[in-house]
Amino acid sequence: MNKIWLIIQREFLNRVMKKSFLIATIFVPLIFPAIIGLLVYIAKQSDKNSKKEVIHYIDESGSFAPDTSTYVFKNFSGSLDEGKKAFDQSEDFGLLYIPKYELSKPAGITLYTKVNPSLDDVGGIERIFETQIKEKKMLQLNIEQKILDSLKTNVSINTVKLSEGGQEKSSNSGILFGIGMAGGILMYMFIFIYGAQIMQGIIEEKTSKVVEVIVSSVRPFQLMMGKIIGLASVGLLQFLIWIILMSTLTFGVLGYFGIDPPQKQAMEQIQKNNKIAAVQVEKEPAKVAKMIGEVMNLPWGYILFSFLFYFLGGYLIYAALFAAVGSAVDSPAEAQQFMFPITIPLLISYMSLFMFILKDPHGTVSIWLSIIPFTSPIAMMGRIGFGVPAWQLALSMVLLIAGFVFTTWVAGRIYRVGILMSGTKVNYKVLAKWFMQKG
Amino acid sequence: MDALQAQHVTKRYTNHTALDDVSLNIPEHTIFGLLGPNGAGKTTLIRIINQIINKDEGEILIFGEKLKPNHIEIIGYLPEERGLYKKLKVGEQLLYLAQLKGLSRADALARIKVWLEKFEIKDWWDKKVEDLSKGMAQKVQFISTVLHEPRLIILDEPFSGFDPVNAQLITEEILDLKKKGCTIIFSTHRMETVEDLCDHIALINRSKKILEGSKKQVKEQFKTNTFVVEHKGIFSLNGSYELLNQQQIEDSFFQSTIKMKDVKRPNELIQELIQLTEVHSFQEKIPSMSEIFISLVKGGTNHE
Numbered sequence: 001m002n003k004i005w006l007i008i009q010r011e012f013l014n015r016v017m018k019k020s021f022l023i024a025t026i027f028v029p030l031i032f033p034a035i036i037g038l039l040v041y042i043a044k045q046s047d048k049n050s051k052k053e054v055i056h057y058i059d060e061s062g063s064f065a066p067d068t069s070t071y072v073f074k075n076f077s078g079s080l081d082e083g084k085k086a087f088d089q090s091e092d093f094g095l096l097y098i099p100k101y102e103l104s105k106p107a108g109i110t111l112y113t114k115v116n117p118s119l120d121d122v123g124g125i126e127r128i129f130e131t132q133i134k135e136k137k138m139l140q141l142n143i144e145q146k147i148l149d150s151l152k153t154n155v156s157i158n159t160v161k162l163s164e165g166g167q168e169k170s171s172n173s174g175i176l177f178g179i180g181m182a183g184g185i186l187m188y189m190f191i192f193i194y195g196a197q198i199m200q201g202i203i204e205e206k207t208s209k210v211v212e213v214i215v216s217s218v219r220p221f222q223l224m225m226g227k228i229i230g231l232a233s234v235g236l237l238q239f240l241i242w243i244i245l246m247s248t249l250t251f252g253v254l255g256y257f258g259i260d261p262p263q264k265q266a267m268e269q270i271q272k273n274n275k276i277a278a279v280q281v282e283k284e285p286a287k288v289a290k291m292i293g294e295v296m297n298l299p300w301g302y303i304l305f306s307f308l309f310y311f312l313g314g315y316l317i318y319a320a321l322f323a324a325v326g327s328a329v330d331s332p333a334e335a336q337q338f339m340f341p342i343t344i345p346l347l348i349s350y351m352s353l354f355m356f357i358l359k360d361p362h363g364t365v366s367i368w369l370s371i372i373p374f375t376s377p378i379a380m381m382g383r384i385g386f387g388v389p390a391w392q393l394a395l396s397m398v399l400l401i402a403g404f405v406f407t408t409w410v411a412g413r414i415y416r417v418g419i420l421m422s423g424t425k426v427n428y429k430v431l432a433k434w435f436m437q438k439g
Numbered sequence: 440m441d442a443l444q445a446q447h448v449t450k451r452y453t454n455h456t457a458l459d460d461v462s463l464n465i466p467e468h469t470i471f472g473l474l475g476p477n478g479a480g481k482t483t484l485i486r487i488i489n490q491i492i493n494k495d496e497g498e499i500l501i502f503g504e505k506l507k508p509n510h511i512e513i514i515g516y517l518p519e520e521r522g523l524y525k526k527l528k529v530g531e532q533l534l535y536l537a538q539l540k541g542l543s544r545a546d547a548l549a550r551i552k553v554w555l556e557k558f559e560i561k562d563w564w565d566k567k568v569e570d571l572s573k574g575m576a577q578k579v580q581f582i583s584t585v586l587h588e589p590r591l592i593i594l595d596e597p598f599s600g601f602d603p604v605n606a607q608l609i610t611e612e613i614l615d616l617k618k619k620g621c622t623i624i625f626s627t628h629r630m631e632t633v634e635d636l637c638d639h640i641a642l643i644n645r646s647k648k649i650l651e652g653s654k655k656q657v658k659e660q661f662k663t664n665t666f667v668v669e670h671k672g673i674f675s676l677n678g679s680y681e682l683l684n685q686q687q688i689e690d691s692f693f694q695s696t697i698k699m700k701d702v703k704r705p706n707e708l709i710q711e712l713i714q715l716t717e718v719h720s721f722q723e724k725i726p727s728m729s730e731i732f733i734s735l736v737k738g739g740t741n742h743e
Contacts (some may be wrong), residue, residue: 006538014526049622209501209522211585216516217539422520422554438493 003218004226011201011230013411016237025238029245053121055111058083061100063136067128084112091123096125103133103140174293177358177386183307183381184353188346191314191377194235195322195342197334201227202326202419211419220416224327225408228319232312237338243304298385304391306384313400314377317343317407327418327424328434338431349375357382371396373403410435440503442467442622443488443589448484448497457483457698459646460497465624465639468504469561472654473626474728476736479643481626482519485593489516493710501591513542515589519596520628521580523568527581530564534585540587547586554582556652572606579608585616592616610636630729640728644736652726661731664699665724666708674715680708696724 008188015021054072057064058080076083080097087095094111109126111117205211214223217350325338357366361383370378376396417434443465447685449457458480465471473482473717486492488499489512499506523532537547555561558578568576575585577600585592617623625637640657642650648656671691676682684696699708
């Protein structure tokens with residue numbers, strides 16, 4: 001036991017002291033917020049700076065009222081051909097030709113441009129006409145805007161999840177979808193990256209031939225477990241740092257963009273409500289605040305705990321298999337042929353994440369995928385936010401542990417023989433022989 | 440007491456038997472040569488002693504005790520397929536390997552210092568192994584083998600990869616360790632090493648032990664009662680002697696190889712010779728380990 005501890009320490013230090021660990025640990029959580037921040041910044045800047053495009057128009061209908069909020073409209077009085085010529089010499093964006101049209105059947109409105117207009121541009125101009133025609137029709141039909149407004153009713157459904165204790169929690173399936181997707185993808189990446197690292201480490205020990213020296217001091221199984229656990233602790237440390245960095249950053253970024261963290265918002269809300277008993281109209285910032293509130297209301301402890309459990313379980317179940325493959329081959333290139341069967345269940349669960357699990361988290365396929373040990377780490381992450389019945393979670397967790405014990409046992413038997421064999425041509429038959437071999 | 444006793448040790452794999460009823464006694468304070476061609480089963484036996492693999496049948500006794508897990512602490516093993524962690528620094532590497540052998544951190548540190556000073560490589564502590572030459576790495580490897588002061592040291596082809604200077608250095612260390620009371624098992628096919636260093640030998644061929652004993656005994660066993668004589672003038676022999684070869688060295692000096700058919704004492708041959716010629720030198724022809732090795736291994740092949 002003492003020796004496994006030594007190996008764990010060694011593996012842990014080896015990885016953590018590397019520069020690549022530091023870089024990955026610090027930069028990965030920075031990358032996503034940085035990209036998002038940059039995009040938001042660019043969008044804001046371009047909104048501010050962009051000049052409105054100039055559109056010439058020839059209005060033969062005589063009823064066009066230029067809406068200048070998105071474009072600058074310049075009237076051109078003359079024939080279409082003249083208009084085209086004049087537009088051709090200008091630097092402007094487009095020429096809009098409006099013939100006489102019937103309100104019931106507007107036709108022939110044409111936008112001439114030098115470049116292909118974007119859908120936004122076409123849609124925007126179409127909307128201008130649609131509103132104007134609508135207003136005219138209303139006048140014709142003697143409908144007042146008031147009546148129309150009174151007809152319009154806004155309905156937004158509140159989704160409230162009734163948990164078993166009868167507690168109500170408002171939920172937002174969009175957010176749950178996002179969390180499921182992020183969790184599933186993260187899990188997939190984690191298992192692959194860390195599994196591959198285990199394999200890499202074992203191949204290195206084999207090719208540098210240090211392995212026989214080591215197994216003369218410790219049992220091969222101890223060595224394998226020490227390496228697996230050592231790397232798992234690196235993963236946990238990295239994950240922990242990411243959570244801390246991410247949450248600090250999130251609050252930082254929210255603060256910078258003028259969106260208060262929900263606690264503060266709630267406080268202000270209460271103060272306001274005390275002063276003014278008026279019903280607040282839902283405005284944009286309030287919506288964002290509501291969403292953030294919903295994000296914060298999620299059972300983060302539960303989700304994080306599940307993620308950690310499934311990360312550990314999923315990692316362990318696959319790391320053992322990766323270890324067995326690493327012990328059997330002499331180079332990463334040779335490992336390819338054995339990677340295939342390991343990759344299959346991972347890929348299946350990854351694809352099902354998008355095909356079934358996120359769309360229908362409580363469907364039969366989703367439930368089974370989240371219970372079968374090889375697919376459950378990714379599948380369960382996809383489901384976890386939507387609420388998983390306790391028995392399913394318990395069954396899935398027990399099976400995951402059982403699966404890990406099983407793969408570790410199988411892998412250990414292959415590993416103990418494999419690490420001492422170099423230069424042998426290995427196929428599945430040979431692996432089976434090693435597995436059966438006693439002592 | 441014997442440092443190691445192997446009793447009827449057998450190891451079978453699916454397609455072949457790696458060790459077939461092998462029994463050995465390795466006396467304490469000796470350098471024991473474990474000889475045999477490639478694939479004979481030496482490495483299998485060594486791995487069983489190191490508890491890397493398990494035997495199917497038989498018993499191994501280490502200093503009279505049945506093989507058990509904590510015996511690894513008194514065994515030092517330098518495998519033929521050896522290496523070190525390339526990215527690890529020399530000091531950390533030695534510390535790690537010593538701790539795996541059961542040494543405390545403080546003990547390990549103190550001993551590493553002593554050994555690095557002894558080999559005059561104190562400034563290597565912070566060097567990564569990948570920056571060392573092959574010979575340098577071998578020195579570190581040797582230190583790692585003996586750092587925990589094992590009573591039984593098993594060296595599998597220890598001199599491969601060493602230049603003559605380092606090989607000499609290691610040889611001296613080995614003799615020194617023997618003097619301090621260690622028992623050393625050499626697995627090798629370099630016969631000159633065996634000739635120089637080993638007290639006892641065992642020969643394994645085709646999974647079976649075919650020869651065991653002290654070097655002197657073995658040579659005694661394989662001597663052919665052949666003598667090499669340098670003399671003046673030619674002569675011929677008959678009766679219980681056979682003249683195998685007679686060749687001129689220079690002028691009237693000749694060298695003859697004579698085999699005694701019946702077991703007699705060398706003195707009787709000398710008496711015979713004195714009457715025939717003027718004897719300048721007389722020497723019993725003792726087989727070298729290499730000759731014994733080759734004759735046994737080849738003989739074994741021919742029988743099948």
